[in-house]
């Protein structure tokens with residue numbers, strides 16, 4: 385038990401909410417809706433007496449039960465009670481319920497959260513695919529409950545379903561409750577929408593504000609481009625956004641991985657392949673794709689666009705094919721086509737190593753969460769303790785919350801404690817290298833991630849980049865002109881690097897000013913010292929590439945905010 389009396393250990397997490405509550409609120413008005421809500425909450429609380437109420441948020445309840453069977457019996461009792469309750473104002477109230485059993489550890493008062501962990505998310509995801517009046521149960525809960533379900537309650541196997549977390553499909557069972565309607569439309573899982581989303585073998589961490597903002601932007605735009613430096617999580621976030629939004633696209637949501645191609649001409653046939661469109665010998669791939677998507681409500685995720693930016697015209701053509709096609713692009717540089725909405729992806733939220741919070745507050749920071757999760761993949765008993773907390777926080781800070789860097793560092797925990805890793809990271813980042821066959825080449829090292837961007841620059845920008853290394857703390861345009869040459873040659877190019885057609889990929893930067901970009905800066909510095917352009921060796925350090933928050937803002941590069949490119 386913790387300070388709120390919340391239990392820990394193997395628990396069944398139950399989530400409930402009213403289907404169509406916003407509609408009900410609009411129909412009834414606030415006061416009458418509150419009366420309905422009060423009856424609903426009272427009815428559920430009575431039925432859920434065997435559990436512990438963790439949180440109530442409007443019409444949404446979150447409870448935990450010590451026993452899977454008790455949770456199942458309680459939900460059946462709740463649905464029966466709801467069905468026999470007369471709600472004020474003749475309101476029809478249908479509540480969806482979903483549960484999953486797993487490990488739960490309540491957080492402290494200071495951490496402000498209740499339960500954390502993947503099993504809690506899974507339970508919420510299961511509740512999310514239920515219809516009003518339906519109770520869904522994960523395979524784990526069904527197994528644990530066994531035959532101990534109670535009178536008039538049975539389980540119906542609904543088969544495997546993909547949830548929006550893009551993890552392995554989950555076997556889902558529905559409660560069949562005698563005397564209540566038990567036939568519902570197909571569950572609202574990802575499988576309802578045709579899609580080719582790749583299964584993720586690792587958990588998705590944090591990003592709640594980015595998902596919320598991204599979905600809001602996607603509502604009002606047809607081309608949403610997630611930008612940011614290598615390894616900041618653009619691909620992962622774009623897939624998650626697409627999974628969240630998928631059910632609004634009945635004709636499908638498709639992921640088009642573009643990183644393997646470098647020839648813009650190949651973009652239409654790569655899209656065709658992802659959509660399963662066959663291209664005959666003499667057919668024009670773009671024409672075939674346009675024909676296929678015309679009039680459809682479809683979402684495309686064009687992933688890793690930076691190396692084929694000239695193909696942005698194909699994206700314009702796609703958007704012109706009809707009003708119901710939307711595109712999420714991930715790219716280190718914006719596509720710069722009409723109607724584009726840029727969405728710079730910040731690094732993960734960081735702890736402040738100078739003001740270390742308590743251990744469980746620290747473990748709530750997204751960067752630390754990612755580090756812990758990936759460290760546990762190689763060392764299952766890894767924990768943040770009083771001994772290693774400061775080192776973990778400092779590692780996350782030095783790596784700027786950059787997901788790729790955090791993953792590469794966490795994989796080293798098998799051999800090095802965080803305390804032993806930190807001094808090595810301070811000397812250089814060569815430690816951050818992976819031999820895992822799952823990683824694409826460009827993400828095996830941080831150097832590779834930076835070099836991928838650097839290689840996309842033309843000679844002039846490479847020169848500018850190298851000379852920019854003299855500016856330790858960023859620079860004003862006039863200062864850049866002095867060091868890098870007249871405006872037409874360099875500083876002007878710096879400003880223009882964000883202009884249409886120019887490859888500002890390497891220069892685009894995330895928005896949080898707090899982080900210091902040690903990681904990318906250090907890698908970029910290495911690259912700069914390898915460049916043949918002459919940079920006096922004593923004037924080391926900041927690369928425009930690596931210090932986007934410092935320099936980009938001053939010279940007008942990169943994006944501090946989401947920007948749209950209307951014409």
Ligand SMILES: Nc1ncnc2c1ncn2[C@@H]1O[C@H](COP(=O)(O)OP(=O)(O)OP(=O)(O)O)[C@@H](O)[C@H]1O
Nearest residue numbers: 587588589591613614615616617618619620787788
């Ligand atoms: N929110 C997240 N939760 C869990 N893992 C993440 C998250 N964001 C990124 N990662 C992981 O970090 C690594 C880098 O992320 P990702 O490939 O999305 O970066 P990117 O910005 O698309 O990089 P690139 O510019 O090289 O394409 C991947 O292994 C990814 O799974």
Ligand SMILES: [Mg+2]
Nearest residue numbers: 618619688714
């Ligand atoms: Mg990517």
